[in-house]
Amino acid sequence: MVTIKDVANMAGVSVATVSRVINETGYVHADTRKKVESAVQQLNFKPNEVARSLYKRKSRLIGLLLPDITNPYFPQLARGVEDRMQENDFRLIFGNSDENKQKEMDYIQTFIQNNVVGVISSTNYPDTDTYLKLKIPVVFLDRTLGDSPSVYSDxxxxxxxxxxxxxxxxxxxxxxxxxxxxxxxxxxxxxxxxxxxxxxxxxxxxxxxxxxxxxxxxxxxxxxxxxxxxxxxxxxxxxxxxxxxxxxxxxxxxxxxxxxxxxxxxxxxxxxxxxxxxxxxxxPSYEMGREAANLLIQLIEQTNVANKNIQFPVQFVERDTTRKVD
Amino acid sequence: MVTIKDVANMAGVSVATVSRVINETGYVHADTRKKVESAVQQLNFKPNEVARSLYKRKSRLIGLLLPDITNPYFPQLARGVEDRMQENDFRLIFGNSDENKQKEMDYIQTFIQNNVVGVISSTNYPDTDTYLKLKIPVVFLDRTLGDSPSVYSDxxxxxxxxxxxxxxxxxxxxxxxxxxxxxxxxxxxxxxxxxxxxxxxxxxxxxxxxxxxxxxxxxxxxxxxxxxxxxxxxxxxxxxxxxxxxxxxxxxxxxxxxxxxxxxxxxxxxxxxxxxxxxxxxxPSYEMGREAANLLIQLIEQTNVANKNIQFPVQFVERDTTRKVD
Incomplete structure (x- = not known):
C-alpha cells in the first residue's frame, strides 16, 4: 500500500508538506505543490478518508434517513439523492426509520458519531431537539417545517x-x-x-x-x-x-x-x-431526491442559498382507472 | 459535549485507563472498570466513532453495493441486510452499481477509504482483483463464486x-x-x-x-x-x-x-x-438479505463459520396467471 511517506520521498519534500497539499491547510509554493500532485498521481496515492476526516473534522459522508425502502415510493427518492451525491463524491449512510421516533433518534446519533457532514431526513419529528440542536446542515425530504431547509411536493x-x-x-x-x-x-x-x-x-x-x-x-x-x-x-x-x-x-x-x-x-x-x-x-420523486441532495451540498459548502424551501408541483396523470372527459 | 476527560475526572482515573476500558485494549482491574463504566453511563458519554475507528482500525460501517435500488427486487434484500445489521449496531454505506464495473470499483475504493469492516456486494465481477485482494470480509449476495462466502437462491x-x-x-x-x-x-x-x-x-x-x-x-x-x-x-x-x-x-x-x-x-x-x-x-429476498448480513457479521467477528455458501430454495407460487391442475 502506498503511504504518505512514499509520496514525500518521490516529491523530495517532507511528510508535513504533502499533508498541507492534500488537506489544503497551509501555504505551499506552486512548484512544490506540482511536485506533490505529480507524485500523488504517479503512485496512485489514496489518502485514508478516516484519517482525513479526523484531521479536518470533515468527512464525505451524508446520513440519509427514510421511513422504509420497501415502500415503492422511496427507492426513487433514494436513487435521486444518491445520484446527485455521487457526482460530488459524497457517500450515504442509510437507515430506515419505520416512522419510529426512537429508531430515528438512534440513527441520527450514529450518523453524528460517524462524522457525517449533513443529513437528509424524511422525518415525522422535524421539530424535536435532536434536529434543532444538530450542528450540521439538515434537509427535510418529503417533509417540511417552517423555514428549515426542505424539499417536498404540494x-x-x-x-x-x-x-x-x-x-x-x-x-x-x-x-x-x-x-x-x-x-x-x-x-x-x-x-x-x-x-x-x-x-x-x-x-x-x-x-x-x-x-x-x-x-x-x-x-x-x-x-x-x-x-x-x-x-x-x-x-x-x-x-x-x-x-x-x-x-x-x-x-x-x-x-x-x-x-x-x-x-x-x-x-x-x-x-x-x-x-x-x-x-x-x-x-416527481427522483427529482425531489436530487434536489434535496443539491440543497444539502450547497448548505455544506456554504454557498449562498437563494431558496431553502423547495416545493415541487404535482400533476394528474390520466390513465385507465378514470373515465374520459372532453 | 461530554469528553473522555470528563469521564476520567468523574471516575478518578487517567484518560489512558478510560481509553483502555472503552476500546478493550488492555488489562484494567475489575473495580476500576466498574468506576469507568459507571461514569460513562452517568455522563451519557458517546465515544466518537471516527476517533475509535482510527485508533482501533475498526469501524462499525459496512459497505452495501446493489445493482439498482429502484428495481423492486432489491429493496427487500436491502431491508433484510439493514435489519440484521442494525441488531448488531452496524451501519450501512450504500451504493448502486448500475451493473457498471467502473462505478462498482469506485464504490469499493471509497468503502475502503471510509474504513468499512466488511462488504456485501451483488456484483457481476466477483473474480476481479479488487475483491480478491480485499483485506476485509466480503459476502456476495444474489451472486456466488466458488468457495467465496455467498448467499444466493437456486x-x-x-x-x-x-x-x-x-x-x-x-x-x-x-x-x-x-x-x-x-x-x-x-x-x-x-x-x-x-x-x-x-x-x-x-x-x-x-x-x-x-x-x-x-x-x-x-x-x-x-x-x-x-x-x-x-x-x-x-x-x-x-x-x-x-x-x-x-x-x-x-x-x-x-x-x-x-x-x-x-x-x-x-x-x-x-x-x-x-x-x-x-x-x-x-x-426469499428479505431472508437472503438477513442471512448475508448474518454471515458477514460472523466473518467480521471471526467466529467459526460452518457454512460460507448458503443457497436458498425457490418455490412456485401458484396464482391466477396460470391454469389450475389436479
Missing amino acids: GREGGRLAAQEMLARGSKRITIMQGPAHIRPAQDRFQGAIEVLEESGLPYHIIRTSSFSFHDAESSAKELFHKYAGTDGIIASNDIAATAVLHEALRLGLKVPDEVQIIGFDDIPLSRLLSPSLSTIRQ | GREGGRLAAQEMLARGSKRITIMQGPAHIRPAQDRFQGAIEVLEESGLPYHIIRTSSFSFHDAESSAKELFHKYAGTDGIIASNDIAATAVLHEALRLGLKVPDEVQIIGFDDIPLSRLLSPSLSTIRQ
Whole structure:
C-alpha cells in the first residue's frame, strides 16, 4: 500500500508538506505543490478518508434517513439523492426509520458519531431537539417545517386535484382513504381532497388506514368495499393502496372505470403497468431526491442559498382507472 | 459535549485507563472498570466513532453495493441486510452499481477509504482483483463464486420449475425471456428453463432483453407478442417483465390464463396485487438479505463459520396467471 511517506520521498519534500497539499491547510509554493500532485498521481496515492476526516473534522459522508425502502415510493427518492451525491463524491449512510421516533433518534446519533457532514431526513419529528440542536446542515425530504431547509411536493394541491378530477368524471359517492395519522404528507393530501368534496356538497365516506404496508393495503381495500359497497369513486392514500383497491374491485366483478373510478397518489413505476393502468397524482420523486441532495451540498459548502424551501408541483396523470372527459 | 476527560475526572482515573476500558485494549482491574463504566453511563458519554475507528482500525460501517435500488427486487434484500445489521449496531454505506464495473470499483475504493469492516456486494465481477485482494470480509449476495462466502437462491432450479409448471398446465408454444447476458442469476434461470423445454421436445422461442428496467420491460413485451403472436405460455425473466407482458396481453385482448399463461420470477410484493395476480417463482429476498448480513457479521467477528455458501430454495407460487391442475 502506498503511504504518505512514499509520496514525500518521490516529491523530495517532507511528510508535513504533502499533508498541507492534500488537506489544503497551509501555504505551499506552486512548484512544490506540482511536485506533490505529480507524485500523488504517479503512485496512485489514496489518502485514508478516516484519517482525513479526523484531521479536518470533515468527512464525505451524508446520513440519509427514510421511513422504509420497501415502500415503492422511496427507492426513487433514494436513487435521486444518491445520484446527485455521487457526482460530488459524497457517500450515504442509510437507515430506515419505520416512522419510529426512537429508531430515528438512534440513527441520527450514529450518523453524528460517524462524522457525517449533513443529513437528509424524511422525518415525522422535524421539530424535536435532536434536529434543532444538530450542528450540521439538515434537509427535510418529503417533509417540511417552517423555514428549515426542505424539499417536498404540494400534497394539499394533490388531494384537491384528485377530488376535482373524480368529480369532473362523474363520481357521486366518493370514498377517500385517509393515510396514517402521524404522516404529514398523507394528511395534507387527505385535507385537500376533503376541502373539494365539502365544497361540492356531495356525500362522501372515509376509510382510515394505519400504515402504508402492502398487507394493510389489502385489508383496507376489503374493508372499503364491504362497508361502502355502493361507492363509485375511490381516492386512494397512495399507489399501493390504489393497486389493492383495483385488485379487490376486479375480484368483486366491478367494472373499472365504468362502475368505479380509482385515483392513486405518487405515480410509482409500476402504476402504468397495471391493468387497467392507474390514474394517479404524480410526485416527481427522483427529482425531489436530487434536489434535496443539491440543497444539502450547497448548505455544506456554504454557498449562498437563494431558496431553502423547495416545493415541487404535482400533476394528474390520466390513465385507465378514470373515465374520459372532453 | 461530554469528553473522555470528563469521564476520567468523574471516575478518578487517567484518560489512558478510560481509553483502555472503552476500546478493550488492555488489562484494567475489575473495580476500576466498574468506576469507568459507571461514569460513562452517568455522563451519557458517546465515544466518537471516527476517533475509535482510527485508533482501533475498526469501524462499525459496512459497505452495501446493489445493482439498482429502484428495481423492486432489491429493496427487500436491502431491508433484510439493514435489519440484521442494525441488531448488531452496524451501519450501512450504500451504493448502486448500475451493473457498471467502473462505478462498482469506485464504490469499493471509497468503502475502503471510509474504513468499512466488511462488504456485501451483488456484483457481476466477483473474480476481479479488487475483491480478491480485499483485506476485509466480503459476502456476495444474489451472486456466488466458488468457495467465496455467498448467499444466493437456486436460480437454475427456479428456471426448471417455471418450465415444468408451464408444461404441466398445458402450454405448447412457450416463449422464454432471456435476461441481460452479463447478469449471472438471469442466465441461471434461463438455462434451467431451456433444459426442461429441450427435454420436452416441444418448440419454443426466445426473446432477449438487455436490462431489467421498467422501460425495457414494456418494449420487450410488445416485441414478444409482435414476433410470436401465437405463443400460449411466457416464462418471464423477472416479475417486472411479467407485469409488462401481462399488461400487453390484456391490452391485446388475450385471455389470461386461458389463452396465455404467464410465470414471473422473484415474487416482488406487488405481484399478488396484480389482476389477475401473478404466478411466479419465489426467491426469499428479505431472508437472503438477513442471512448475508448474518454471515458477514460472523466473518467480521471471526467466529467459526460452518457454512460460507448458503443457497436458498425457490418455490412456485401458484396464482391466477396460470391454469389450475389436479
